[in-house]
Amino acid sequence: MNLEAQPPAAQRAADAIAELAQTRPELAEALTGVLVAVAIEAGRTGRFATALQAALSGSPAPRSVKRTGRRAPGPFDPFAVYIEDGEPGLRDKLGELDLEALRDIVAEHGMDHDRLAMKWKDTSRVIDRIVEKVAARTAKGSVFRQDT
Numbered sequence: 001m002n003l004e005a006q007p008p009a010a011q012r013a014a015d016a017i018a019e020l021a022q023t024r025p026e027l028a029e030a031l032t033g034v035l036v037a038v039a040i041e042a043g044r045t046g047r048f049a050t051a052l053q054a055a056l057s058g059s060p061a062p063r064s065v066k067r068t069g070r071r072a073p074g075p076f077d078p079f080a081v082y083i084e085d086g087e088p089g090l091r092d093k094l095g096e097l098d099l100e101a102l103r104d105i106v107a108e109h110g111m112d113h114d115r116l117a118m119k120w121k122d123t124s125r126v127i128d129r130i131v132e133k134v135a136a137r138t139a140k141g142s143v144f145r146q147d148t
Contacts, residue, residue, distance in 0.1 A: 074105035082134045090134060094127045102126040109133070 013035070021028035042049040075097065082090045094102065099121070106117050106126065111133040120126050 071104050071107040074108045075101050076105075078105055078109070078130055078134045079138060082131075082138055087131060087135060090131055091127060094130060095123075097123075099123050099126065102130065105130055 017028050017032055017035075020031070038052070042052055076093065078090055078094070081093050085093070094105075097105075102123060103118055103126065106112050106129065111129055112118050117126055117129045120129075
């Protein structure tokens, strides 16, 4: 593969590894293996690429979600919004969504334990369910946390 035809970032990485190989060849080889494995997996798996990009940009890590495969993913992570902006911020952001987008969030995060929320037609009721579940799951285990 011709590295001169590579994007500038790839060329910089190759140059840095080549320089490292002059003094620490074993480290350069190991680092190359890791970078290659990560790049291949990111190219192969969209979910991994998204999680990797979020991790490298300093965004909150995507939460593990229960997916049935029947609905589209929600437009945003309500847990990240709740942590960042609190309940009022989450309610504001949810209020901008239509009923189907709210249902996507409910389905993605397994918030329909009684199998009722997906049938509701009132968006405020669905928003209440999402906020209730996000607040409860975020606070879970807080009794064991120490305030610093």
